[in-house]
Amino acid sequence: MNHTPRRRTAALAVASAISLLTLSSPTAGAQAPTVAAAAPDVPVANVQAHLQKLQDIATANNGNRRAGSAGYTASTSYVKSTLEAAGYTVTLQRCTTCDYPSDNVVADWPGGDASKTYMFGAHLDSVSAGPGINDNGSGSAILLENALQLAKANPTLTGHVRFAWWTDEEQGLNGSAHYVKSLTSAQRGQIKAYYNFDMVASTNGGYFINHITTAAAAPMKAYWDSLGLQPEENVEGAGRSDDYSFENYGIPTSGYAMGASARKTSAQASKWGGTAGSAYDPCYHSACDKYPSNINVTGLDRSADGLAYTIWHTAVDGGGTTPVGGPLANGGFESGATAWTGSVSRITNSTGRPAHTGSWKLWLGSHGTTTSEEVSQSFAVPADAASPTLTYWIRIDTAESGSTVYDKATVQVNGTTKHSYSNASTPKSTWSQKTIDLSAYKGTTITLRLAATEDSSLQTSFVIDDVATSF
Structure with missing residues (x-):
């Protein structure tokens, strides 16, 4: 160089x-x-x-x-x-x-x-x-x-x-x-x-x-x-x-x-x-x-x-009809950190927050201090998938009040934010299922990133579970 x-x-x-x-x-x-x-x-x-x-x-x-x-x-x-x-x-x-x-x-x-x-x-x-x-x-x-x-x-x-x-x-x-x-x-x-x-x-x-x-x-x-x-x-x-x-x-x-x-x-x-x-x-x-x-x-x-x-x-392949890698793995987190990278200690079976199903989930945030955490996984989207989608469940619990945003979470695909959440998001303290259309990624390998940041006071928990794909 x-x-x-x-x-x-x-x-x-x-x-x-x-x-x-x-x-x-x-x-x-x-x-x-x-x-x-x-x-x-x-x-x-x-x-x-x-x-x-x-x-x-x-x-x-x-x-x-x-x-x-x-x-x-x-x-x-x-x-x-x-x-x-x-x-x-x-x-x-x-x-x-x-x-x-x-x-x-x-x-x-x-x-x-x-x-x-x-x-x-x-x-x-x-x-x-x-x-x-x-x-x-x-x-x-x-x-x-x-x-x-x-x-x-x-x-x-x-x-x-x-x-x-x-x-x-x-x-x-x-x-x-x-x-x-x-x-x-x-x-x-x-x-x-x-x-x-x-x-x-x-x-x-x-x-x-x-x-x-x-x-x-x-x-x-x-x-x-x-x-x-x-x-x-x-x-x-x-x-x-x-x-x-x-x-x-x-x-x-x-x-x-x-x-x-x-x-x-x-x-x-x-x-x-x-x-x-x-x-x-x-x-x-x-x-x-x-x-x-x-x-x-x-x-x-x-x-x-x-x-x-x-x-x-x-x-x-002329644009990627042969994706590398396998399917999404361990989307329910029941195998702990298997297949995920990053802040994998946040994949937990702690009873401090409930899982959507089973015992394990991804629990981001909850510290009440300045933190940044994320986990990610890469997986293939088949070229012949008719209507490829990704779904997940999320629950938000916070000690913050009002509409001012202090703590944030994002769901990203290949670095692009698909969904974003904060302490001001609704609903709170209940599970909600979300869907992402993956049609634009057919025939490629994508990276899913789940991330959260907190400020210096009052905790917000972003709990994610049962991540799944449908091809």
């Missing part, structure tokens, strides 16, 4: 890119495409093998893979030859305006609607101080293995898939900026979304998504939500990696990251593990950014699989 946030587009010469957008027919002898019902589980061992290769290249070339260096040239040769052997049409685009003139590697998988092109990219160069294995061998490696897995599965495509490995990112996003500027307006218009992968295996990392609330980010968030990771917006990386080059031309973007030199907060350490107050990547832009010592294999695996899900969701 580039150290300095970008604030403007660098002045670049306009070059022809028609060859980068020309789609060739499948190579002779290629297998007939078949429909793949679900994204593959990307073998993390294969991703690690690519990282070892990049480490070997750096070791043989003065310890780095900086753009324009022998280490970078060897890296591009490895990526290009691996892709061509798998059946990709690969173009080396020379960036003559880069600080270190060198090549972008652009690879197209034959087939799919070119007017609906989805791009997936990562920068291939390192800084001169080290081999750049997390920054950004990690993004480059999951991209390469996903390209190979797509070729192996050879599914029928509804969109076109293009992968890119950028040069000169560390000098100011120059390779990707050169590529996007070299396209015509019509060619840019064909790119429906660009997904970036930069530092996806930080050893003290978190789970960050670029533009997490956008439509482009939805499949990426859905996959990590299905793992209960509670991802956050990639604030540190804003404007500092190659997605910014596409944003400058109005192309929707998203991507995964696990963090660079910023420090992990106590709240993040509580939910993700690791060390609060320490950098996400203690070897950021340093000689110790090596394989295997500076790779979080779990994060690498989760990033690789989330990338696969996003490719299938956008270009194979």
